[in-house]
Amino acid sequence: MSASAPITQDVLTIPRKMPEGLRNLVGLTREGLKAALLEAGTPEKQVKMRVGQIWQWIYQKGVRDFGAMTNLSKAYRDELAAHFVIEVPEVVRRELSADGTRKYLVRIAGGHEVETVYIPEADRGTLCISSQVGCTLTCSFCHTGTQKLVRNLTAGEIVGQIMLARDDLGEWPEPGRAPKNETRLLSNIVLMGMGEPLYNFEAVRDAMQIAMDGEGISLSRRRITLSTSGVVPEIARAAEEIGCLLAVSFHATTDEIRDRLVPINRRWNIQTLLDALRAYPRLSNSERITFEYVMLDGVNDSDEDARRLVSLIRGIPAKINLIPFNEWPGAPYRRSPWPRIEAFADIVYKAGYASPIRTPRGEDIMAACGQLKSATERGRKSKAEIAAETGP
Numbered sequence: 057m058s059a060s061a062p063i064t065q066d067v068l069t070i071p072r073k074m075p076e077g078l079r080n081l082v083g084l085t086r087e088g089l090k091a092a093l094l095e096a097g098t099p100e101k102q103v104k105m106r107v108g109q110i111w112q113w114i115y116q117k118g119v120r121d122f123g124a125m126t127n128l129s130k131a132y133r134d135e136l137a138a139h140f141v142i143e144v145p146e147v148v149r150r151e152l153s154a155d156g157t158r159k160y161l162v163r164i165a166g167g168h169e170v171e172t173v174y175i176p177e178a179d180r181g182t183l184c185i186s187s188q189v190g191c192t193l194t195c196s197f198c199h200t201g202t203q204k205l206v207r208n209l210t211a212g213e214i215v216g217q218i219m220l221a222r223d224d225l226g227e228w229p230e231p232g233r234a235p236k237n238e239t240r241l242l243s244n245i246v247l248m249g250m251g252e253p254l255y256n257f258e259a260v261r262d263a264m265q266i267a268m269d270g271e272g273i274s275l276s277r278r279r280i281t282l283s284t285s286g287v288v289p290e291i292a293r294a295a296e297e298i299g300c301l302l303a304v305s306f307h308a309t310t311d312e313i314r315d316r317l318v319p320i321n322r323r324w325n326i327q328t329l330l331d332a333l334r335a336y337p338r339l340s341n342s343e344r345i346t347f348e349y350v351m352l353d354g355v356n357d358s359d360e361d362a363r364r365l366v367s368l369i370r371g372i373p374a375k376i377n378l379i380p381f382n383e384w385p386g387a388p389y390r391r392s393p394w395p396r397i398e399a400f401a402d403i404v405y406k407a408g409y410a411s412p413i414r415t416p417r418g419e420d421i422m423a424a425c426g427q428l429k430s431a432t433e434r435g436r437k438s439k440a441e442i443a444a445e446t447g448p
């Protein structure tokens with residue numbers, strides 16, 4: 057963990073007033089949007105076309121104001137505005153790391169907060185999104201795991217994280233311009249932020265279906281990776297109902313150690329998890345499962361662990377992503393020394409598996425894997441801090 061201060065930290069709050077009784081359209085699937093429009097009086101004969109038009113305004117053009125939907129009549133726009141809003145969660149703080157990583161502190165209904173991280177790379181940009189405020193699981197190396205679950209995010213709050221990042225990156229087509237197909241700033245999604253996505257299945261599924269819709273944000277399912285700590289009964293369902301790539305927080309090669317690191321292992325142990333992965337409906341060489349493996353000094357990083365790992369996963373098309381442990385205040389572990397990580401990677405590689413070492417990104421702003429934790433539980437801020445954050 058770097059002790060240096062973030063290079064910038066700007067306060068972006070624009071206080072929002074969500075008018076009472078108006079329903080948010082963000083996060084509704086096409087079916088949900090259709091039902092909402094019908095309920096608000098849209099004639100049955102027109103509804104399919106209206107869904108298509110409104111969908112494109114919201115998810116392809118990034119429009120938040122019904123008044124700007126120029127292919128709808130003025131009367132219909134007014135009617136929509138009388139029933140609905142188009143709202144994404146509010147960014148209350150944005151921090152920019154020396155390496156270009158951006159971390160957004162995002163406020164959702166009820167005043168809760170989650171974190172979203174944008175990681176730019178040469179040929180792509182990955183957004184790491186959260187699925188819950190806190191987490192019910194208590195993985196001992198994870199900062200989020202020290203924060204109790206406050207609540208599940210809604211589908212709108214999940215897809216809203218993609219939309220607010222696109223707002224910040226300026227990645228919506230300019231009015232009148234067709235969307236471009238050049239390399240996108242935000243090209244990949246990883247569900248690796250706060251929370252266990254498979255414990256919020258429906259909302260995650262709906263949000264990802266919206267993100268994949270070809271007339272909207274239009275991200276391919278192969279550019280979305282869902283990371284789970286190993287919620288075995290939901291794994292096959294993720295392939296069937298979402299169809300994205302899968303990453304599994306493996307982290308240990310014996311049940312004894314995995315019980316300590318990833319306590320969900322006491323419910324579904326290594327063998328049960330591996331059986332579920334072998335049966336993963338989408339398993340193929342082109343869609344390998346990523347095994348995430350956090351490197352903890354003296355805990356799970358021996359040569360023997362590396363050899364046991366490759367023998368455990370034999371037969372599963374896989375890639376092993378080694379994650380140097382990212383420290384956080386009070387963390388009970390230390391990162392494995394670099395030569396140890398490389399020696400471990402080498403054994404895995406020689407056994408025939410890709411074994412990339414994940415470069416820690418955004419450590420100076422506590423944005424790296426496992427460092428996220430929102431203020432929702434950290435206690436109330438002082439009035440002066442709130443005033444400074446919310447601006448005049």
Ligand code: SAH
Nearest residue numbers: 198248251252283284285305348382425426
């Ligand atoms: N809840 C999901 C997604 C979360 S995090 C899951 O557990 O899979 C994404 C990855 O970061 C997981 O593999 C998680 O185990 C790992 N991680 C958590 N804390 C970490 C830390 N302090 N350093 C490095 N990786 C960490």
Ligand code: SF4
Nearest residue numbers: 191195198201251285
């Ligand atoms: Fe929850 Fe994942 Fe952290 Fe475990 S690693 S506590 S499942 S967010």
